[in-house]
Amino acid sequence: MLLGLRDWSVSAQVALLFVVLFGVLFAVGAVVAMMSLRELDEAARGRQQRRQRDLRALLVGATVFWVAWASGPAGATLAFALLSFLALREFVTLAPTRRGDHRSLILAFFVVIPVQYLLVGLRAFDLHTVFIPVYVFLAIPVVSALAGDPERFLERNAKIQWGIMVCVYGLSHAPALLLLEFRGYEDRGAFLVFFLVVVSVAAQVVQELASRRLRRRPLARHIDRDFSARGFALGVCAAALVGAALFWITPVDARRAAVMAAVAGGCGTLGEFVMRALKKDAGVRWWGNQSSLTGAVGLLDRVAPLCFAAPVFFHSVRWYFR
């Protein structure tokens, strides 16, 4: 069966990937919908709602992923640029900015995002890698300083820089992965993104389950009451196993796929952990908490692991292949 698939054309293989992906999602969705028909008590209803929300987010994610692939480089870049825009909007809402930051924020939203994604679309990966850490890193504080407000200058700038780094720089590596080309592995970037998403989700889920079940001493009680070293290690191992099992969709052999998956899974889990600290700091449970002022969809929550895993994954893959 697998050997037969190898002979298929690349686009047929990718199309099959999406058929399987949406098939699984709809099957799970049907099961969840059936479960919601039963009589439920209060706690079960809450769990049910959370499950449905997660599923909806997954479906939206899968659709974005499909649109990104189906519409080629331009579409992929645009779809992820829009995601970056929405994520950064959510981030800035919760970071207390002052009037003096107005120009820097305009620069971030209306210059940095378009340029960064233009670089992705043009496959200018060298400049894409350094544009934000080098050039924007200087430009933002300069614009801020010109606004003439010295109050909490470092803090405000650090927050904006950090938001750009996570929401724009990190996320822009997902379409970059779609557009990355290797010899003998042309047009299969979608598989790499799929690989990245699956292994980081696997790491995340196993880590959460293990941390909760094992009841080990949490590493940082005030940030996450469950997150333990054992849970993290198990998450990374799970990612490696899933990665090794999926090696046939990557350009590498099983051993290397396992290493790549472990790296990606570990980064995603740690990224989620860092985001949790950030949320604690901002005083919200989800970014889109109804009771907070944003009332947003909680997008940042969903993309956070990807934001942290994608750059590390991208660069490790790229270095390895050079």
Added chain:
Amino acid sequence: MSTADAMGVLLAFVARLITGAQGHWKGCAPQAEQRIYFANHQSHLDWVLIWAALPRELRASTRPIAARDYWTKTAFKRWLTSAVFNAVYVTRLRSDDQDPLGPLAEALEHGDSLVIFPEGTRSHRDEPQPFKSGLFHLAEKFAQVPLVPAWIDNVQRVMPKGEVVPVPILCTVTFGAPIRLDAGEDKRAFLERARAAVLALRPALR
């Protein structure tokens, strides 16, 4: 679809893209009944935000109030306020023979809903300024129309005074429970109560 309708759809889309324009209906549901919405006023965007937060069916019959001297100065401003938003024009300069609330009363008799900012001007403080008496006179004259308080949050960060380009930051519009003028309630007490109703909708978590 006319150009004005298309412009309306475009403006609502942009407002949602930039601010989210989330409408939270806490005290009443968005219904197609005649209402007077009154809200805090911090920015030029306030009206667009409330308008975008309303369901599309209600937008056509919900009208803002625009100062005639400013909003009819150029052809574009006139088109924007009359064709797109169907604004009620009021004259800021008071003449003796004319009731300043006349055009508003006319619109209400016609069955339209209104959005008013009773502070009269944009405030840049945290709390709204004391309300002007126009709201009281409307409540007196149109006792059957529910007065819906609304709090617009965060919009002052989107476009601070003196800036032209808005920054994308999420904003919410919270609509509260309707209030009415009580029998025998005097002007000061009513305006104070109306202001408190708006202020009570401010989200606690910042």
